[in-house]
Amino acid sequence: MRHPQVPMARPLMGPEEAAAVARVLASGWVMQGPEVEAFEADFARAVGAPHAAAVSSGTAALHLALLAVGVRPGDEVVTVSHSFIATANSVRLCGATPVFVDIEAGTFNMDPARVEAAITPHTRAILCVHQMGMPCDLAAIGAVATARGVALVEDAACAAGSEVRAGSDGAGSDGWQAIGRPHSDAACFSFHPRKLITTGDGGMVTTRDAAVDERIRAWRSHGTRDGVYGLNYRMTDLQAAVGRVQLGRLPGLVVERRRLVEELRRRLPTVAFPVEPLWARSNWQSLCVRFSSANAAAAARARLEAAGVAARPGITNAHEEPAQRDGLRAPLPESERAHRECVLLPLPSGMTADELNRVVGAVEG
Ligand SMILES: Cc1ncc(COP(=O)(O)O)c(C=O)c1O
Incomplete structure (x- = not known):
């Protein structure tokens, strides 16, 4: 018997969501109204932000946040190429030019040491990304933004439920703060179905x-x-x-994903897992593992596909896509290596032991 596909993601939806939609339908008011206002208040409270504005997608959130910090035609925005194309596209939507800097190999995030050199008199903002939910080094990148007088916007599309340990500024007694609590000028979330929590499509800006x-x-x-x-x-x-x-489901989903990733880490000793810095807790929205070479990664993807397990190549690089080839950049060897040597493994909510065994079997060959 052929097993059903192990999907990349599986949104967790239940009768509670159906009842919520039915309540709105019965109210007769379906466009932006009291539920949006209540969701904004709930989200702001959950992450500890003074303001939260809901929008139609993560891309809309990025576009409006960049405009709101003053990015205009002719400006430059320092960002990473190694991200979903919407990161670089949002810069272009403002008429500005993305300036790509390379990533750190371990975290797949913007290398703070490379940001300073990318800043020019035209730089209006830095757009950092918490890639796959792993927090980037906000303290180091924020220090450069402050020193150089440019805005800092977070692409937190993947990072609802991720946390950083920051200074003692009134955070919980353990010091962990949600991404979305103001660590920058604005943080932009996505509620696309591949994210931990979804609204079908949707986004939020906290500031x-x-x-x-x-x-x-x-x-x-x-x-x-x-x-x-x-x-x-x-x-x-x-x-x-x-x-x-x-x-309301987010804390439970994060706990489940952390447990799944720890189990996979234990059972997949031949691949490298992303590095979670001591000051970061990922929500593990996506799990990317690195193989010893591009060939080994391609062979693993073929094994996963043959076993009916969804898998994807590593995160794409905007500078390798036709639409963004003319972004400004220094060489980006780590971004290029990460795309070729990595494989994104499925982590569907409610992942069963059988699904997990099939992933392990196919990766280990
Ligand atoms: C890093 C990143 N930025 C931006 C987006 C765009 O979000 P949306 O699909 O909600 O427009 C996504 C994913 O979808 C993403 O992964």
């Missing part, structure tokens, strides 16, 4: 800055401000009602 929040709220709903025309980037109340239920 400490009331003016940033106000601009985003205007632009997401046709308001024109500061020479920027308004858009329709609204989340619907149907989506927000689902999001509120999903948010």
Whole structure:
């Protein structure tokens, strides 16, 4: 008998989400309204941010956050190439040019040591990414942003539920702070179905800055401000009602993923797992493992496919995509190696022992 496919991701949805949607339908108000407002308040409270604005996608969140910190045509934004294409596209949507810096091999995140050299008089912002949910070095990157007087925006599309241990500024007694608590000018989340919590599509921007929040709220709903025309980037109340239920599931989902990753780490001794710095806790939205060579990674992907296990190549690089080839950049050897030597393994919510065994069997060959 052929096993069913082990999927890359499996959103956890139940009767609670169905009841929430039914409640909104019965209310007769389905567009942005009281549920969006309540979801924003819930999300702000959950991460510890003064402001949270819901939008229609993670891409919309990035576009509006960059505009809100002042990115305009002719500006440069220092970011990584090694990310989903929406990171670089959001810079282009503002008429600005992405300047790509390389990643650290272990964390797959922006190498803070390379940021300073990429800053020019045209730099308006740094757009860092918590890739696959692994927090990037906000303290080091933030120090460069402050020293050079440029804005810092976080692409936290994958990072709902991830945490960093920061200084003693009123965080919980153990010092862990959610990504989304203000560590920068704005943090941008996605609720695409591949993320831990989903609204079908959707996004959120958290910020400490009331003016940033106000601009985003205007632009997401046709308001024109500061020479920027308004858009329709609204989340619907149907989506927000689902999001509120999903948010309640987030802590449990993170615990499950940490347990699954620890088990896989123990049972897959021949591959390298991402490095989780001492000051970071990943939500393990995606699990990427590194093989000894590009050939070994390709062979493992073929074995996974033959076993009916979904797998993907390592994260793509924007500078290798036609749309973003003309971004400015220094050489990006670690980004290129990571794409070729890594494989993204499935981590569906509710992963069964059988599914996990099949992943282990196919990776180990
Ligand atoms: C790093 C990163 N940035 C941005 C996005 C865009 O988010 P969305 O699909 O919600 O527009 C995604 C994923 O979808 C992502 O992984």
